[in-house]
Each structure stands twice: as structure tokens, then as C-alpha cells.
Amino acid sequence: MDDFLFDRLDVDGALAxxxxxxxxxxxxxxxxxxxxxxxxxxxxIESADAAANSPATNDVFILNYAxxxxxxxxxxxTEAERIGALRGKNARAAEVVGSVERAHVEAFRGVLGxxxxxxxxxxxxxxxxxxxxxxxxAVAFEDLAVAAYKGQAPRIESKSALAAALxxxxxxxxxxxxxxxxxxxxxxxxAFDQPQSRPEVTRVVRSTNFxxxxxxxxxxxxxxxxx
Amino acid sequence: xxxxxxxxRARRRVAQATVGAALGVGCVLLWPTVDSSPSETLLxxxxxxxxxxxxxxxLGRDRxxxxxxxxxxxxxARSAPQxxxxxxxxxxxxxxEGTDNTVLILDRVSDTRGRVWxxxxxxxxxxxxxxxxxxxxxxxxxxxxxxLMIDLRHLSATLVRDGRRILRAPVGVGQxxxxxxxxxxxxxNKLVRYRSSxxxxxxxxxxxxxxxxxxxxxxxxVGIHGTDRPDLIPGRISHGCIRMxxxxxxxxxxxxxxxxxxxxx
Numbered sequence: 001m002d003d004f005l006f007d008r009l010d011v012d013g014a015l016a017x018x019x020x021x022x023x024x025x026x027x028x029x030x031x032x033x034x035x036x037x038x039x040x041x042x043x044x045i046e047s048a049d050a051a052a053n054s055p056a057t058n059d060v061f062i063l064n065y066a067x068x069x070x071x072x073x074x075x076x077x078t079e080a081e082r083i084g085a086l087r088g089k090n091a092r093a094a095e096v097v098g099s100v101e102r103a104h105v106e107a108f109r110g111v112l113g114x115x116x117x118x119x120x121x122x123x124x125x126x127x128x129x130x131x132x133x134x135x136x137x138a139v140a141f142e143d144l145a146v147a148a149y150k151g152q153a154p155r156i157e158s159k160s161a162l163a164a165a166l167x168x169x170x171x172x173x174x175x176x177x178x179x180x181x182x183x184x185x186x187x188x189x190x191a192f193d194q195p196q197s198r199p200e201v202t203r204v205v206r207s208t209n210f211x212x213x214x215x216x217x218x219x220x221x222x223x224x225x226x227x
Numbered sequence: 228x229x230x231x232x233x234x235x236r237a238r239r240r241v242a243q244a245t246v247g248a249a250l251g252v253g254c255v256l257l258w259p260t261v262d263s264s265p266s267e268t269l270l271x272x273x274x275x276x277x278x279x280x281x282x283x284x285x286l287g288r289d290r291x292x293x294x295x296x297x298x299x300x301x302x303x304a305r306s307a308p309q310x311x312x313x314x315x316x317x318x319x320x321x322x323x324e325g326t327d328n329t330v331l332i333l334d335r336v337s338d339t340r341g342r343v344w345x346x347x348x349x350x351x352x353x354x355x356x357x358x359x360x361x362x363x364x365x366x367x368x369x370x371x372x373x374x375l376m377i378d379l380r381h382l383s384a385t386l387v388r389d390g391r392r393i394l395r396a397p398v399g400v401g402q403x404x405x406x407x408x409x410x411x412x413x414x415x416n417k418l419v420r421y422r423s424s425x426x427x428x429x430x431x432x433x434x435x436x437x438x439x440x441x442x443x444x445x446x447x448x449v450g451i452h453g454t455d456r457p458d459l460i461p462g463r464i465s466h467g468c469i470r471m472x473x474x475x476x477x478x479x480x481x482x483x484x485x486x487x488x489x490x491x492x
Binding site for chain 2 (some may be wrong): 007066078081082087096098099100102103106110121123124126129131132158160161162163164167169194200212215216217218219220221222223224225226
């Protein structure tokens with residue numbers, strides 16, 4: 001995990017500010033939020049009240065990890081709906097699933113509060129504009145989300161956080177079946193599904209290059225406009 | 228079957244009967260006191276989720292939304308969404324100010340090979356020109372909810388967001404020999420913290436270009452910026468740029484994002 005990805009997740013610098021206060025590294029955060037370790041044990045707690053109502057530290061990492069996946073899915077379907085290039089059943093699926101993924105994002109942001117990672121910027125590279133590419137990507141996203149939730153379930157400490165994850169996990173599985181059906185592949189092809197670890201999921205997400213940096217449209221150079 | 232073989236089976240039957248009876252008694256004893264099945268009692272109540280999931284909401288149609296993008300790799304814009312259509316302009320990845328070059332997305336189609344083409348407003352001459360770019364040449368989509376309108380007759384700028392006016396201010400525009408070009412454009416970049424009192428505290432770059440001063444350094448782009456002569460505003464005073472009083476350009480800087488469509492009429 002590197003600074004490149006960190007900058008894309010931390011678009012307004014809130015994470016960097018928090019990490020500066022604790023002395024923890026970017027790699028430590030990313031390793032925990034999207035990577036392989038649980039190194040970020042000193043995550044700042046704002047107040048005793050907040051601590052009482054917040055998930056455990058390890059669960060914060062897992063919920064943030066889930067939040068990044070939900071950001072990715074929500075942005076994908078939202079862009080597909082905004083652009084309006086899909087028709088018929090595909091368009092309806094994008095609308096319905098998109099509304100649910102946005103609700104998941106808001107739910108995670110609500111429970112994480114200030115500890116929530118910021119929304120990255122995305123470049124879906126035309127996959128929201130072509131029906132075949134859309135369905136192929138949607139199947140990959142939904143299968144990945146199902147496997148990711150399954151991979152984290154045994155690691156969640158709090159029962160209430162686990163209940164939340166399972167509530168979303170089954171919804172993602174329905175989405176996966178729906179998108180598979182639309183794409184023309186077997187919705188339920190195996191007797192047992194395999195979980196995927198955070199490093200595996202992270203590798204897949206990074207390989208898409210869908211998480212991009214914000215555009216550079218601001219500068220402090222002197223204008224050369226006509227005046 | 229021998230006696231030795233029959234005895235374990237008999238013991239198992241006795242044990243099964245005993246357990247069954249015990250469970251049955253347990254059920255009878257528990258039934259009047261708890262409002263759930265025996266198995267629910269043994270498993271306990273389900274854990275309550277920490278998430279408060281809001282009701283999913285569809286987006287609906289949004290006619291005030293504009294889509295823009297950066298140019299990811301240099302490309303030829305074509306007159307039609309086909310690789311062999313005539314080229315209308317070459318589009319680079321950077322602006323003269325060193326920021327990412329941008330285009331305003333108007334439409335899109337897939338060609339017969341499944342490749343997506345986007346119809347885009349371009350920062351080229353003649354002013355306001357559009358062309359078709361391969362989707363692979365541009366980056367992620369960004370949204371703008373604002374729209375800036377410059378009225379050359381009444382010398383005013385009006386910024387609307389979601390269809391509602393949020394700023395109105397007087398402007399200085401091009402003199403008659405260097406007219407500010409009319410048409411549909413967009414905001415390309417934002418410059419701050421430079422040292423030039425002439426341009427005021429803040430400047431926006433636009434996709435509009437002068438049709439007259441084509442040899443101006445940087446390509447003759449129309450800017451929207453502050454001024455060191457607020458007394459001349461409103462008026463026809465510039466080389467084609469749109470000048471605003473400094474407090475107004477600062478307000479505009481807070482309200483208007485890059486990618487905002489610009490109409491000069």
C-alpha cells in the first residue's frame with residue numbers, strides 16, 4: 001500500500017491530519033483499512049461518549065474497509081444512472097442497486113462519524129456507458145463484495161457490527177445473483193462460496209485503476225489570459 | 228443377534244427416550260414463561276445491528292447537472308464518433324497554466340465495435356467548437372450543478388446552482404475591437420495566490436478563446452478575474468476577458484467549481 005492510494009482515499013486531508021496527531025504512518029492505516037494487518041491500534045477517539053457509542057478499534061478498520069468497497073459500488077451505479085446509457089433491465093438494476101449501495105455508504109458513514117475514510121474519486125473508464133462492460137464490472141464488484149464481507153465476518157469483534165455486516169452481506173449476495181442473471185451466468189454455481197482476504201480484495205480493486213486522483217485544476221501560476 | 232450386540236442398542240433406545248422426555252418436559256416447563264420457541268430460547272435473541280440504514284432513494288432526473296472530465300491522453304477530436312471521421316482539433320492533456328486540460332461532456336455513443344465515444348465541448352478555435360473523443364482518452368467523470376451566464380448587453384454575470392440564482396455582479400467585458408466571444412463554454416481552471424494586481428486575487432480560466440487576438444501568449448483564452456481598476460466596472464474595457472470587482476470574484480471563487488458551463492450572450 002502506498003502514498004498514491006492514500007492520497008486518493010484521503011482527498012480532503014482529514015486522515016492525514018488525524019494520523020499526524022497520533023504519529024501513525026499512512027502505511028499503517030492503509031494496511032489496516034484495505035490491507036493485511038491490524039496495525040492501527042492507536043486510532044484517536046474523540047471523546048468518552050464517542051467511544052461508548054463507537055465500534056471497537058479493529059471493527060473501525062473493518063467498517064472503513066467495507067466503506068471503501070461501498071463507495072466504489074455506489075459511485076459505479078450512480079454514474080451509470082446519471083449518464084443514462086443503459087436501457088431496460090440493466091438501467092433498472094443500476095437504479096435499484098445504486099440506491100441500496102448509497103444507503104450502505106450513508107449507514108457506514110453514520111456509524112463511523114469522523115473516523116470514516118473520505119470518498120475517493122473514481123474513473124470507471126467507460127464501464128458505466130456500455131451494457132456489456134457494465135454487467136461484467138457489476139458481477140465482479142458484487143462477487144468481490146460478498147467475498148470481502150465473508151472474509152471479514154470472523155474477524156469482527158462486536159456482535160452488533162457483525163450483525164450489520166451480515167445484514168449487508170446477504171443483500172450483496174442478492175445483487176450478485178441479479179447481476180449474474182442479467183449477464184447470463186449462473187447466479188448460484190457453487191455449493192460453498194470462498195471468502196477473500198483484504199490483501200486479495202485490495203489487489204483486485206487496485207488492478208482496476210478505478211480509484212483515481214482528483215483532477216489538478218487549480219494552480220498558483222500567473223494568469224496568461226487576455227486581460 | 229447375540230445378547231452382547233443387543234445391549235448397546237437397547238441402551239441407546241433408553242437414552243434417546245430419556246433425552247426426548249427431558250426435552251419435552253423442558254418445553255412444557257418453558258412454554259408458559261417465555262414468548263418464543265424453545266430453539267429461540269436456547270439461541271438467544273439476534274444481535275442488533277449498529278447500522279441505521281436509510282431508505283434507498285433513486286436519483287431521478289436532474290436537468291441542472293453537467294458532466295466534465297480531464298483529458299487523460301492527447302487525442303484527435305473528430306467530427307463523428309468514428310475512427311475514420313475527419314479530425315476537428317487536437318486536444319492535449321495540459322492547459323497553458325499547467326493544470327489538467329478538461330472537456331465538457333455533452334453526449335456519448337458506442338460504435339459498431341462497442342467502443343464508447345463522447346461528444347465534448349472543446350477548448351479550441353473556433354470558439355465553442357465540439358467534437359467526438361474516444362472515451363479512453365478522457366478520465367473519470369465529474370459533476371457540476373452550477374452554470375455561469377455573462378450578459379454582454381447588460382454587462383452582468385449571473386451564477387445559478389440547481390436552477391436558482393446565487394450570485395449576480397457587474398462585469399467588464401471586451402472592447403469593440405477585441406470582443407468577448409459569444410457562445411457556450413465552460414470553466415477550465417482556477418488560479419490563486421499569484422502576484423498580479425492587474426488580475427486581482429483570483430482568476431478562472433475558460434474554454435472560450437478570442438477570435439481576434441489569436442496570437443496572444445497562452446493561446447488567447449478568455450479569463451474571468453479580478454481587477455485593480457474597479458472604477459471601470461461595469462464597462463467595455465478589456466481585451467476580451469471578463470473582469471469583476473475583487474469582492475465579487477472572491478465570492479465567485481467560493482461558489483463556482485471548475486467544470487461549470489459558461490454561456491456568454
